[in-house]
Amino acid sequence: MYSILNEHLNTYTEIESLHAIRNSTREELYRRVSIAHDYIRYYFNQPIKLEEVAKVACLSPNHLLRSYSQVYGRTPHQHISIFRIQKAKLLLAELDHNMTDITFELGFQNPVSFSKMFKQHVGLSPKDHRKKVILDKKL
Numbered sequence: 001m002y003s004i005l006n007e008h009l010n011t012y013t014e015i016e017s018l019h020a021i022r023n024s025t026r027e028e029l030y031r032r033v034s035i036a037h038d039y040i041r042y043y044f045n046q047p048i049k050l051e052e053v054a055k056v057a058c059l060s061p062n063h064l065l066r067s068y069s070q071v072y073g074r075t076p077h078q079h080i081s082i083f084r085i086q087k088a089k090l091l092l093a094e095l096d097h098n099m100t101d102i103t104f105e106l107g108f109q110n111p112v113s114f115s116k117m118f119k120q121h122v123g124l125s126p127k128d129h130r131k132k133v134i135l136d137k138k139l
Helices: 002-016 023-043 050-057 061-072 076-093 099-105 111-122 126-138
Strands: none
Touching: 023 050, 023 061, 023 076, 050 061, 050 076, 061 076, 076 099, 076 111, 076 126, 099 111, 099 126, 111 126
């Protein structure tokens, strides 16, 4: 019961973070931003453009970007990166996936862009991260 109540409170806080005068406008905008967020969570492993997400949410790209940031504290692109990093860490922990397979499975065009983004977020290259995970499992 506590978790349900807590979730309702979080949703209310997110709705209130939107800058709109009328409550019904905030609620509708939140619904549309939530649709965009769900779309991103589902398709993060494919190349996604802001215009595509905005179209799904029935918002202009600029309005989506502004509203999404107000609700989640991140841009849609930042969330895509976070989801990709989380998935990459899981795939790197499994030895049956090579770097090229992981790159394309996460929606990157080439291994260099994947490696660069991974290192930027994690502080290690994917190869070094994999070595660390394997070493940690042995200990």
